[in-house]
Amino acid sequence: MNRADESRIHALIARLCDAELTEAEAEELSRLLNHDPQAIQEYVDLTAIEFHLHRKMWVPLQTSVVSEHQLQQILSMGARSDSLVQRNSFPSRHRKSLFVAVAASLVIACGLLVQSYRVDSEFVARITDQIDCSWGESRWGKPRLDVLQEGRVIEFELGLMSVEFGKGAEVVLEGPVRFEVIDNNRGYLRSGKLTANVPRQATGFSIEMPLAEAIDLGTSFGAYVNSQGDCETHVFEGKVVVQSRRGGDSQQWQLGATQALRISKQELDPQQFAAQPAAFSNPTNLSAVAQNNVSPEVSLPANRGLTLWLEASQRIQVDSAGRLTCWGDISHGDNTVADNAWQLDVNSRPQWIPNEIAGRPAVRFNGSSCLVTSPLASGEDITVMCVFHGQPQDFPNRRAGQLINFNGPPSLILEQSWDNQFLGGVGLDPVQNLSGRLEVSLPSEERPIVCAYAYSSTTNRSALYVNGELVGKSLAPVSPAIFSTKFIGQASGQNHGFVGDIHEIMLFNSELSAEECIHISSDLMAKYGITQKDSEPRVLSGLVPEEE
């Protein structure tokens, strides 16, 4: 049963319950239900609702005595009461005023009804972003079909998904998760993890869980349901009311910022503990967990197509074990779109090292960890700058470790081999010779290396700089242009894992000049305490154009 069939079945059952089903519609419904157990269960469950509604709500008015209080309730519900007036023999002098009151309440009720239709005519919820998310046709960005109707179940194993609710609340789902949209201000977390950011107009936004319900009183909280159904609510900002749904229990607790509460099946009493924001991925709140927003200390040329700038002291998000969840793209100059690099698989996260060299942090890769950027366009002309310190002796299986891979083809790669060679180039397939290939032997020092690789298919040349010195040039006939996720620390096929630290990466959608490469390299060397004498690279290969 697909979604369209499900909607149609609901509509037809509604007409059947209201005794308005035509013969043709009856045939259609029969056809949709025939030999489809799921559809039949849908039918059984929906008609059960109709049954219980009749049983629960139908009151034989002839025999009931309507008190004044009940009458007020009826009036407030906007029901027309001419029949009630007769049945309950109200004094005639009251009838006219009663009728007016009822008529007025009806107008109000209908007005509210109309208003609710207007609200409901807008979206219930919609997907605003996906980050490496195993849901739908694309793992990244806003999907083509972004609207989520009431009752829509979202289930995925890996990645993040941002969902905006009609009343304004935003929820970030983190895989593996099973979540259901209930209405425009409510959702049900069956299992998994989410973060909710709730603006003022959506106050009252609530997340149901198997054993509890979290009702937001403003700002931000996290919710987690494990495989046993145990529920946790973590408040990051503002206040949240948690209501137990365990058995007949309806206890409530109000949690403030930094507080958390766990309700489990095994433990009789709920447990309060400190909220753990690091346990929740929150792409909209990177700055809140970033380190001091220090100046990048590097002078970059303007209007040169800076499109990605990752720096280990800024815009990072780590989990509770200090592993990097997100490395945020620094917005600078013409780099206005944040193409953050992510790792949502706990086992593949690199470690964040707070004070690695010259008091500066690093992102440490172990050969099986990597980061993946959101998809970004890289053009015909590219310059990549990188500050890194590899441990080639530790590379798995004596293979090269890749610092960056454009995940093509065409794939621009920068890699270090187990025998300490550094290689740059653009490949159309794994076995083909690299275009613009340049390879150099790196100095074996216990210090980071600053490398710059400029590749231009429009001018058919590539150049490699190590610690501010030009070490090789080559021809570059193949276009590297591609819109893709960029892998950092590993190739896309989970091989060629890099072992070592990466401090900084810059990606320009242009071919920087020799002066620009050398100037930026100098700034980076000063920043990381790298002196010129340490750099004694030797060109091993590469065709150097004569005119240069």
Next chain:
Amino acid sequence: MPRFLGNPSIFVRDVMEEERQVDALGRDKLMDTSSTEEFVRVYSKSQHRIMRFIQCLVPKYSEAEDVLQETSAILWRKWPEFQRDKDFVKWACGIARLEVFRMLRQNKKSGQYLNEDVLNQVAEAALSEAVETDRFAAGEAALKNCIQELAQTEKRVLTLRYQYDKTIVEIAEECNRPKSSIHDLLAKIRARLMRCVRRRLET
């Protein structure tokens, strides 16, 4: 003939009247008082689930009530044949199922219902549900909570529809809204309640 009027005490009274008449005619197969009481007790306890089973096949509530009334009479007649170690609800639903098909054929209304083949498939699923006592009660309790979660305007529409038994047309007229809007809104509310009940039963 006993008539079920929605109130077990009325049913008992009617049953007793029939018993007296039978007794006056001097038939051999008279039910003793304890058997009658047993029937009333078992039937009273199960009637909602039998009604639910029928309503699954005949969703219009008033028509389902008619079928239940006829079914209850048949159950009473056949009560001496009922084997006490069997499941009463299952037995009663089997009879109700036949009564539904008889009614549909007799009233020539089958065009407005599912065809018999599909109704049989639905009946199988509905029977499984009817014999699960706990799930029936839990579903009812869950619905009560789910109704509380609805918006005020949605509760008002439910009140008009189910408490005051208004038709869609009447609600539409009262609210000065197109009939289709009320249809859509009610369908939406029912679907939302269904999902809510499912969630609550999962826990």
